[in-house]
Amino acid sequence: MQGLPLLSLAIWVPIVAGLAVLTTGSDRHAPVARVVALAGAVLGFLVTIPLYTGFQLSARGFQFIELKPWIETFRVNYHLGIDGISLLLILLNSFTTVLVVLAGWQIIQERVAQYLASFLFLSGFMNGVFSALDGLLFYVFFEATLIPMFVVIGIWGGPNRMYAAFKFFLYTLLGSLLALIALIYLYNVSGASFSLFDWYQVPLPLHAQILVFLALFAAFAVKVPMWPVHTWLPDAHVEAPTGGSVVLAAIMLKLGGYGFLRLSLPITPDASQHLAWFVIALSLIAVVYIGLVALVQSDMKKLIAYSSISHMGFVTLGIFIFNPLGMEGAVIQMVSHGFVSGALFLCVGVLYDRLHSREISDYGGVVNRMPVFAALFMLFAMANSGLPGTSGFVGEFMVVLGSVKASFWYAFAAATTLVFGAAYTLWMYKRVIFGAVGNPHVAQLKDINLREFLVLGLLALAVLWMGIYPKPFADVLHTSVDDLISHAMQTKIPAP
Amino acid sequence: MDFILPLWPAFPELFLLFAVCVILVADLYVADENRIVTYGLTQAALFGCIVVTWVWATPSKVYTFSNMFVDDLMSDVLKLIVCVAVMVVLAYSRAYVAARGMFRGEFFALALFATLGMMIMISANHLLVLYLGLELMMLSLYSMVALQRDSALATEAAMKYFVLGALASGMLLYGMSMVYGATETLEITALADIIAEGSAITPVLIFGLVFVVAGLGFELGVVPFHMWVPDVYHGAPSSVTLFVSSAPKIAGFALIVRLLGQALGDDVLVAEWQQMLLIMAVLSIIIGNVTAIVQTNLKRMLAYSTISHMGFVLLGVLVGTDVGLGSAMFYIVVYVLMNVGAFGMILLLSRAGFEAENLDDFKGLNQRSPWYAFLMLLLMFSMTGIPPTVGFYAKLAVLQALLSGGFIAVAVIAILFSVIGAFYYLRVVRLMYFEAPVDNTPITPYTDVKVLMSLNGLAIIYFGIVPGPLMSLCLYSIQASL
Numbered sequence: 001m002q003g004l005p006l007l008s009l010a011i012w013v014p015i016v017a018g019l020a021v022l023t024t025g026s027d028r029h030a031p032v033a034r035v036v037a038l039a040g041a042v043l044g045f046l047v048t049i050p051l052y053t054g055f056q057l058s059a060r061g062f063q064f065i066e067l068k069p070w071i072e073t074f075r076v077n078y079h080l081g082i083d084g085i086s087l088l089l090i091l092l093n094s095f096t097t098v099l100v101v102l103a104g105w106q107i108i109q110e111r112v113a114q115y116l117a118s119f120l121f122l123s124g125f126m127n128g129v130f131s132a133l134d135g136l137l138f139y140v141f142f143e144a145t146l147i148p149m150f151v152v153i154g155i156w157g158g159p160n161r162m163y164a165a166f167k168f169f170l171y172t173l174l175g176s177l178l179a180l181i182a183l184i185y186l187y188n189v190s191g192a193s194f195s196l197f198d199w200y201q202v203p204l205p206l207h208a209q210i211l212v213f214l215a216l217f218a219a220f221a222v223k224v225p226m227w228p229v230h231t232w233l234p235d236a237h238v239e240a241p242t243g244g245s246v247v248l249a250a251i252m253l254k255l256g257g258y259g260f261l262r263l264s265l266p267i268t269p270d271a272s273q274h275l276a277w278f279v280i281a282l283s284l285i286a287v288v289y290i291g292l293v294a295l296v297q298s299d300m301k302k303l304i305a306y307s308s309i310s311h312m313g314f315v316t317l318g319i320f321i322f323n324p325l326g327m328e329g330a331v332i333q334m335v336s337h338g339f340v341s342g343a344l345f346l347c348v349g350v351l352y353d354r355l356h357s358r359e360i361s362d363y364g365g366v367v368n369r370m371p372v373f374a375a376l377f378m379l380f381a382m383a384n385s386g387l388p389g390t391s392g393f394v395g396e397f398m399v400v401l402g403s404v405k406a407s408f409w410y411a412f413a414a415a416t417t418l419v420f421g422a423a424y425t426l427w428m429y430k431r432v433i434f435g436a437v438g439n440p441h442v443a444q445l446k447d448i449n450l451r452e453f454l455v456l457g458l459l460a461l462a463v464l465w466m467g468i469y470p471k472p473f474a475d476v477l478h479t480s481v482d483d484l485i486s487h488a489m490q491t492k493i494p495a496p
Numbered sequence: 497m498d499f500i501l502p503l504w505p506a507f508p509e510l511f512l513l514f515a516v517c518v519i520l521v522a523d524l525y526v527a528d529e530n531r532i533v534t535y536g537l538t539q540a541a542l543f544g545c546i547v548v549t550w551v552w553a554t555p556s557k558v559y560t561f562s563n564m565f566v567d568d569l570m571s572d573v574l575k576l577i578v579c580v581a582v583m584v585v586l587a588y589s590r591a592y593v594a595a596r597g598m599f600r601g602e603f604f605a606l607a608l609f610a611t612l613g614m615m616i617m618i619s620a621n622h623l624l625v626l627y628l629g630l631e632l633m634m635l636s637l638y639s640m641v642a643l644q645r646d647s648a649l650a651t652e653a654a655m656k657y658f659v660l661g662a663l664a665s666g667m668l669l670y671g672m673s674m675v676y677g678a679t680e681t682l683e684i685t686a687l688a689d690i691i692a693e694g695s696a697i698t699p700v701l702i703f704g705l706v707f708v709v710a711g712l713g714f715e716l717g718v719v720p721f722h723m724w725v726p727d728v729y730h731g732a733p734s735s736v737t738l739f740v741s742s743a744p745k746i747a748g749f750a751l752i753v754r755l756l757g758q759a760l761g762d763d764v765l766v767a768e769w770q771q772m773l774l775i776m777a778v779l780s781i782i783i784g785n786v787t788a789i790v791q792t793n794l795k796r797m798l799a800y801s802t803i804s805h806m807g808f809v810l811l812g813v814l815v816g817t818d819v820g821l822g823s824a825m826f827y828i829v830v831y832v833l834m835n836v837g838a839f840g841m842i843l844l845l846s847r848a849g850f851e852a853e854n855l856d857d858f859k860g861l862n863q864r865s866p867w868y869a870f871l872m873l874l875l876m877f878s879m880t881g882i883p884p885t886v887g888f889y890a891k892l893a894v895l896q897a898l899l900s901g902g903f904i905a906v907a908v909i910a911i912l913f914s915v916i917g918a919f920y921y922l923r924v925v926r927l928m929y930f931e932a933p934v935d936n937t938p939i940t941p942y943t944d945v946k947v948l949m950s951l952n953g954l955a956i957i958y959f960g961i962v963p964g965p966l967m968s969l970c971l972y973s974i975q976a977s978l
Contacts, residue, residue: 025866071889071964073971074896114866136892140883147877150922154930155862162930166922173882173918177911184892184899184907 006051007064007080007131010090011124014044014097018120021113030112034105037116041101044123045094055087057475060483062133070137074187076194079134083483084476085261085331086130089254092338093130095462096250097123100243102455103346107242107353108156115156118148119243126251130258135183135194138263142219142255143176149244149252157239164232164239171232172222179219182212186267200266200487203494209271216264217279223256226279226316227286230309237305238358242349245301249308250342254334257315261331265319265488272320272488279320284413286313291420295427300348300358303428304341307384310417311337311396317414318399322488326402327481332473333395336383336466340392343380343459347373350452351432355441360428365437369445374433376448376456381429383463385422391466505560505567508549508575509615515541516608523601531599535590538604539583542611546579555976563683564622570825570977571619573969574750578618581743581832582611587948588840589735591941595848596733598643606643607739610636614747617754623672623682626754627665630715633747634661637740641732653731660714660724668711674704675759687759697764705765708755709772715748716806719779729799734846734853737795738839741802742832749828752813757821757978766816773814774906780807781910785917795853797920798838801879804917805831811910812894815901818978822971823893829970830878830890830959837875837952841868844941844949858924860933868939869928871953876921878956881914886959893967 017040024033056063062081070078082090100119108115125148128141146169154165187194190202204212222229233253237245265272287310294306311333318330350373351366352358367374383390386397396417403410437443448456466473503510519541523534553572559565586607593599613633620626638661642654676682678701679690690696713721729737756769784804791797809831812824845852845861845868852858862869878887891914898907941949959966 071967073964073967074892076964111862114862140888143883143888147873147882150925151873151929154926162926165926165930166919169922170915170918173880174912174915177915178908180892181895181899181904181907181911184896185904187896188900 004050005066006047006054007066007082007127009047010044010051010094010127011080011131013047013124014040014094014120014127015124017041017044018117018124021117021120024113027110027112030109033113033116034101037101037120038098040120041094041098041123044120045098048090048094048127051082051087052091052476055084055476058479060479065133070134074136074194075192076136077134078137079195080131081133082131084478084480085258085484087476088331088335088473089130089251089258090127092254092335093123093126093251096247096338096342099342099346099455099458100246102451103246103349104241104243105451107349111155115152115243118152119247122148122247126255129255133196135186135196135199135263137194138196139176139180139183142259145252145255146172149248152244153236153240156241156244159239160235161239164235167232168236171229175219175222175229178215182215185212196262196266203492204268206270206274206493209268209492210274213264213268213271213275216259216268220256220259220264221282223259224253224312224316225256225309226282226313227290227309228282230286230290233309234302234305237308237345238299238301242345242352245345245349246342249304249345250338253308253312254338257312257319257330257334260316260319261327261484265484268492269488270491270493273322276320276322279316280410283313283317283320284410286310287317287414287417288420291417291424294424295420297424298360300351300360300428300432301345303360303424304344304348307344307421307424308337308341310421311341311384314396314399314414314417317410318395318402321403321406321410322485323402323405324478324481324485325405326399327485328474328477329395329398329402331477331481332391332466332470333399335473336391336395336463339459339462339466340380340383340390343456343463344384346455346459347377347380350448350456354445360431362439363432363442364435364439365433365442366445367433368437369442370447372453373448373456376460377429377433379460379463381425383467384425386418389464389467391463391470393467394470499562500560502558502560504552505554505558506565506619507552508545509612509619511548512541512545512608512612512615515544516605516612519608520601520605523605526601531601534601534604535586535599538586538608541608542579542583542586545611546576549575549579557977559621559685563685564625565619566621567619568977569973570753571750573973574618574746575615577829577832578611578614578743578746581746581836582607582739584836584840584948584952585735585739585742587944588738588836588843591945592735592843592846593733596644598733598735603640603643606636606640610640610739611743614743614750617747618750620754621684623675623684623759626751627669627672629747630668630751631665633744634665637744640736640739641728643736644733647731647733649731650733653728656731657724657728664711664714664721667707667714671704671707671709671711674700674707678704684754684759688761691760691762691765694764697762701765702768705760705768706772708760709769712748712752712755713776715751716745716809717803718776718806718810719783719803720776722780722783722803725803726796726799729802730793730796734795734839734842734851738836738843741798741839742836745806745828746832749809749825752824753821753974753977756813757974761816761978770814770816773810774903777807777810777814778906778909780804780810781913785913788917788920791920792855793853794842794855794858794924797855798835801917801920802831802835804913805879808891808894808910811903811906812897815897815903817897817901818975819900819971820897821978822974823897825974826893826967826970827890829966830886833952833955833959834875834878834887837871837949837956838879840945840949840952841872841875844868844945845939847937855924855927856934858927859931859935861928863933864936865939868949871949872928873925874953874956876924878960880918880921884960885956886963887956888960889963889967
């Protein structure tokens, strides 16, 4: 087991599976494509499990290192390695991919092979982002995710899909190209190296750090997305097919948070602290203001999209208060949000597949026809509002505790989400699920089938596990987060 | 005879010249329905030229014809690329020109003469040789554009191309004469030596430099000398557009290296032409990308996209270092690869009596043929510069050179307008993937075109995953030749 390049497998197994799926060609062979895709996704998940079992909890630094020269002119290396933060996100990603393949099983009937292949490619690329230790490799994977997602939104999306796909693509491209300039700048100042380890060590004066920080911020803030550059997300979510929304919310948004942890903090520690107030302010605006915006949405997907932005505000808040509790909370929150928002989008997908409407007002009394579904949906709604015993509670609570240490008012503002979050989620739940049967369409609803039950049930287990016994998740983070914080507290400004 | 010895550095050109003469004569004895023979001979000549270039390739610099001609690593690499590009272009063009009554000996002979001109430009070590090569190429290109005699659009394009091209050549020649006045030599290596001494740097030389740069601007088609590009690309038959937009750009790059990199590459002069190139490059990127957005004709859109790509090439050149030139060379090679693919796709979708040159003709291509749609998708993302396609590394190399030269603001501008550029490339993807087809005619290219087109598209992704060797080759050949 030790000899296998596990990280390379985690990246390339889904990509190769995606190519295999593409070769099945037209929709006549759709059943084959589905089976191949499922096999690829499951295999992709299985190869990530040894990463967890073989992970050394107390070892500092990166593990499962792979290093090969790639582009010699630029001294770029194919350099992979993970710490606890990457590990959790890789597991989340590979797990979600299996669910997404299952979720699209019957719903997607057109160009099935291309649909499934897109998600497998995405999965491989995102594992690449989470395990890259070379700046250019990171960027290549980071950007490559745009292509499949653009195609997914554009082909299988809703009526306004082209607008949403273009907005998604151009917004994120602008941000990441600015980051590219920062990466090339770092390459030049670090003596022609793209290695993150070299970048962690290179001294930088404060003004240069601030510029680099802002350029990286442009890329990651758009991805997270932070207020005020969040406007692409509701559009993309509403128009994307269910699978697209799930991957977008569960994993793609994490690329931003992960980018802050892997690049921004260690490379520009002084600028990060210098501008922390700015990031915290934006995060709190996202938590409070976007929470209020979510309250008035009439479209379920839009509501969950805004709720995502608000919850991701917690992530950036946790990262930039610079204490271990907050940062661990941020990572836990990322993983939890992956489960919960993914599950909520799947729930909306279940309803949408039956009635082809996402409007809250078109539903009502669904519990009468779909009791099993209502029960699961209830669990996820509770998790989204941060009920203790669900995964949503753990991360938010840790971030709130962490921010009390920084300032009471941060914690005060952040804690309002426990009120607003509960308000918008449960109110939506009440209007959709409870009450009298709203209209004849609802009266004809059938409860979820085995496949849907399997997908939602797995997520429910994950949410409960993480809520009741978060230790396995937290344990892998301690060393990595301590390392990161201690590194981010050291100044990199060269002595005069 | 000593003054032309040794002869072997010029073997590729001599071989090609001999082959063209044979083809010209042989073509007289070929009946119209057997014109495929001429085509076969042309491809064989180009292939032979590749072999000759390969066999007599040398990593060192060898001068011949009394120092008027040079064979160095860069010239070998560029000649190989030119020959391969022309071969692919002709293969893509075969069905198209046959359907439009242009499948005649003239087409192939002109293409070969143009290729010969490019090869002479690439290997020139003397301003007059450079100029003669350029003229040989340009005159052949003018005639090729005008080959479709009954098309008013093509005739107009040829006229415009000729008038502006003649003006540009005049400027270049005028600039060269000024340079000669200031340095009393036309030999490129000698020029560099004399300028390095410093006494030749006079207002006359700078004056000449301005005209030389303007002439170069015309050849590459960068703002403000870009007016001919959209009209010629649009008006010429698509196969000729494909030809004009591919290999000659490589020769244009060689022109830049010989003139700006070698002859006028002294630090004092670099500071002069840097400013000029900077303005041209930035304006090209801005105007090219913004104007491309409103085009509905794909050929015009690609013309404006070419203008912006040439702006990027100039960005690499203007850094004035070997790394900069190396990145520009990599960019132009990648550009040719992408451009040949994109225009090849237009030819592939065209058929007798139908030109697939409007954007709407690409609607629903994914439903008509998922494979070609996928290849075009790769090409478009590559032109946008999204990894893992090779177009990304081209932009990366140029931006790296720019930042190492301290041009941060310029890099930011280039980036911003690349995002604008992304919009119109994505529009092609949108039409192919997100919309339903209007035209359901089956696409039935020849097998060789099928294979070549697939290789062309896959090369985009192959060099995107393994860009290292090509990058090193470009950088190394520039370093060995400067």
